[in-house]
Amino acid sequence: MSDPVIALVMLGLFIVVIFLGFPIAFTLMAMGIGFGYYAYYAGGEAFWDNRIFYLFTQNTFSVMNNDVLISIPLFLFMGYIIERANILDRLFHSLQVGLRFLPGSMAVAALVTCTLFATATGIVGAVVTLMGLIALPAMLKAGYDQKLSSGVIAAGGTLGILIPPSILLIVYAATASVSVVKMYAAALIPGLLLAGLYLVYVIARAVINPSLCPKPRDVQHYTVAQSLLLVAKAFVPLAALILAVLGSILFGLATPSEAAAMGALGGIILAVVYRAFSWDRLRESVYLTARTSAMVCFLFVGSATFASVFSYLGGEHLVKETMLGMDLTPVQFLIVAQLIIFLLGWPLEWSEIIIIFVPIFLPLLPHFGVDPVLFGILIAINLQTSFLTPPMAMSAYYLKGVAPKGLELWSIFRGCFPFVGLVILTLALSYIYPSIVTYLPDVLFNQATEVPRDVNDPSIVNPDIFK
Numbered sequence: 001m002s003d004p005v006i007a008l009v010m011l012g013l014f015i016v017v018i019f020l021g022f023p024i025a026f027t028l029m030a031m032g033i034g035f036g037y038y039a040y041y042a043g044g045e046a047f048w049d050n051r052i053f054y055l056f057t058q059n060t061f062s063v064m065n066n067d068v069l070i071s072i073p074l075f076l077f078m079g080y081i082i083e084r085a086n087i088l089d090r091l092f093h094s095l096q097v098g099l100r101f102l103p104g105s106m107a108v109a110a111l112v113t114c115t116l117f118a119t120a121t122g123i124v125g126a127v128v129t130l131m132g133l134i135a136l137p138a139m140l141k142a143g144y145d146q147k148l149s150s151g152v153i154a155a156g157g158t159l160g161i162l163i164p165p166s167i168l169l170i171v172y173a174a175t176a177s178v179s180v181v182k183m184y185a186a187a188l189i190p191g192l193l194l195a196g197l198y199l200v201y202v203i204a205r206a207v208i209n210p211s212l213c214p215k216p217r218d219v220q221h222y223t224v225a226q227s228l229l230l231v232a233k234a235f236v237p238l239a240a241l242i243l244a245v246l247g248s249i250l251f252g253l254a255t256p257s258e259a260a261a262m263g264a265l266g267g268i269i270l271a272v273v274y275r276a277f278s279w280d281r282l283r284e285s286v287y288l289t290a291r292t293s294a295m296v297c298f299l300f301v302g303s304a305t306f307a308s309v310f311s312y313l314g315g316e317h318l319v320k321e322t323m324l325g326m327d328l329t330p331v332q333f334l335i336v337a338q339l340i341i342f343l344l345g346w347p348l349e350w351s352e353i354i355i356i357f358v359p360i361f362l363p364l365l366p367h368f369g370v371d372p373v374l375f376g377i378l379i380a381i382n383l384q385t386s387f388l389t390p391p392m393a394m395s396a397y398y399l400k401g402v403a404p405k406g407l408e409l410w411s412i413f414r415g416c417f418p419f420v421g422l423v424i425l426t427l428a429l430s431y432i433y434p435s436i437v438t439y440l441p442d443v444l445f446n447q448a449t450e451v452p453r454d455v456n457d458p459s460i461v462n463p464d465i466f467k
Contacts, residue, residue, distance in 0.1 A: 003039070007315025010035045014306070024352050025295065028302025032056070036309040052309070059304040063297055067257070068174040073293040074260030075165055078245075078267040080285035082120050085271035087238060089134050091117065094234035096138075097219045098227045104206030104213035106142055107152045108199060110135040114156025115195045116235075119163045119242055124387060128157035128395050132402040138216075145212040146407055148205060151415030154395035155198060155422075158387040161350060162380045163191035164246050165263070170256065171296065171354050172376040176362055179373075180256045181249055185440040186373050188250075190381055190430055197422045237273070241266045250444055296351060303355040316363060323364055330368040334375075334431065337361050338382050345386020353383065377437045378430060384423045388416040 010031060017027050036052035063069070095109035102108050110131060118127045131153045139149040161168045164184035173180040206213040222230075245263040248254040254262065271277040310316060328336065344353050358379065365372055387395040396412045403412070430436050 002314075004314035004318040006035070006038070007310050007313035007318065010306075010310060010313070011315065018348070018352075024348075024356075025298035025302045028299070028306045028356070029056070032302060032305030032309050035313070036305065039309055039312050052305075055308055056301075056305050059308070060301050063300040063304065066174060066300075068170065068180060069297065069300070071165075071180070071256040071260040072167055072170055072296055073289050074257065074264050075167060075170070076292050077285055077289040078260065078263040079120060079126075080288050081264070081267040081271055081282070082117075082238070083126050083130070084281045084285060085267070085274050085276040087234070087270065087274060087276075088113065088117055088130050090234040090274070091238065092131075092135050092138075094227075094230035096216065097222050098231045098235075100216065100219050100222075100227075102203065103210070104202050106135070106139050106144060106216055107148060107202045107206070107213055110139065110149075110152050111156045111195070111198050111202060114153060115159050115163065116238060116242065118157055118160030119165070120160075120238060124158050124160060124395060125398050127160060128154060128398040129402050131157060132399045136399070136402075136407075137404055140404060140407075142216045143214040146411050147415035148202070148212055149415070150396075150399060150403070150407065150412040151417075151419050152198075152202060154388060154393070154399050154412060154416050155384075155419035156195075157398075158384050158395055159191065159195055161383060161387075162187055162194065164188060165242075165249070165256070165260070166380070167296075168350055168354060168380055168383070169376065171351060172358065172379070174300070175354055175358055176372045176376060178376070181252075182373050182441045182445065183376060184246065184256075185250055185444050186377050186437045187380060188246075188440055189436050190377055190426060193429070193436065194381070194384070194423065194426045197426060198419060201418060201422060237270055241270065250440075299351055299355050303359070306356070307359050316360065319360055320363055324367065328368075330370060331431070333364065333368045334370065334378065337375075338378060338427070341379055341382050342385060345383055346389070350383045350386070354379070371434075371438065373441065374430075374434055374437050378427065381423060381427045381430060385420050388420050388423070 014027065014031055017031070018024050033052055033056060036055065037050050040051040040055075042050075092109060092113045095112050096106055099105045099109050099112075113135065114127055114131055117130075118124070136149055136153055139152075140146065160166060164187055166184075166187065169183040169187055170180055172178075173183050202213075241263065244266070245259045248259045248262070249256055268277065268282075271281070307316075323333070323336075341353060341357070344357055348357075361375070362372065364370075365375060387393060390396070390413050393413065393416060396409065396416060399412055400407070400409050
């Protein structure tokens with residue numbers, strides 16, 4: 001059996017093992033070391049002299065020494081401390097009051113709340129679960145359609161993996177060796193476009209069929225002054241914190257790590273202002289931050305070892321040659337790659353997809369002339385569907401776990417389907433009009449995002465300009 005075939009066996013065996021429920025990070029480490037021992041074995045050497053152990057320790061040091069990853073625990077801490085400050089119920093109530101004159105006002109308020117809170121936390125499960133506890137019962141009590149209400153919360157809660165400051169974009173930037181700031185700038189318009197399409201859809205459904213979204217009666221007595229005061233107390237502080245963090249990054253006032261640190265401090269201040277700060281909540285937020293950050297770092301260590309061995313055995317070269325042998329156009333390559341990502345999104349979390357499988361496609365980007373920033377944003381949009389599409393629609397399962405009795409899982413799935421269509425529409429628009437993604441990086445950084453090209457391409461007159 002040749003080394004490239006062994007590399008494919010290694011990849012296939014990994015997929016089988018994770019389907020059996022083994023921890024992904026430690027599976028990557030074990031398989032990387034096991035197959036790596038075979039790959040690097042030299043006859044007659046002592047067991048511990050095998051180069052795989054040196055590679056493993058070097059990868060561990062490189063991951064822990066990566067400055068890009070510093071912002072991950074800080075953004076996570078910001079999200080966890082805000083999540084535990086009981087801001088969400090205030091935010092939803094204030095928006096429900098302030099937007100009560102719009103058709104489908106409660107659904108619109110739920111979407112805006114999900115978008116803002118998902119952006120602040122970036123934790124899909126937390127947003128969907130909390131909104132399922134706070135907004136869903138209120139919407140159903142007001143007579144809202146079960147499917148529409150479920151779809152609004154499930155879809156809105158996933159926006160945090162696309163709209164900055166997104167943890168997914170940081171992980172992709174570290175994996176693809178691109179700028180986090182450019183990723184944030186590139187994701188802003190597509191993220192707001194998708195959220196806007198959600199809002200337009202909900203309002204249109206409410207206008208066409210008002211019985212789906214009856215006007216709530218318990219908020220009609222508020223005056224304009226009272227409505228503005230509620231919004232000022234609940235919406236403005238959190239929105240200001242998010243805009244300050246994101247704006248300082250995009251306009252070069254702070255690095256992502258510095259902005260994340262200020263965001264974490266801002267989260268603590270908000271918790272104090274809302275009288276929701278306590279030692280127990282702080283300790284729990286620190287614990288959850290450490291646990292999630294460790295998971296990400298272990299994934300990086302395991303995937304770096306796994307990918308190094310996979311490439312050394314010739315697996316990466318075999319995949320590249322297979323893709324090139326298919327004689328695909330750049331558009332066809334993007335469609336095939338996104339289809340594979342879509343299918344992987346059913347059994348795997350986004351972190352495993354970004355860290356493990358995306359590096360397989362990255363060496364192909366120069367050949368097809370695909371901007372890695374554009375490719376990353378397309379993946380972030382695509383992964384919205386993995387949270388909403390059965391059989392492994394995690395947002396639907398999160399919501400079902402806290403939904404009132406009588407709400408069937410299939411009703412939640414049916415409510416998600418229209419929003420999946422809007423995600424696909426956004427993905428298609430980003431394919432057809434890539435300026436949706438590249439416009440802000442071009443404007444903010446005064447230059448077009450560089451598109452890598454294959455330096456062996458004979459059409460390039462001076463390959464050095466692409467180095």
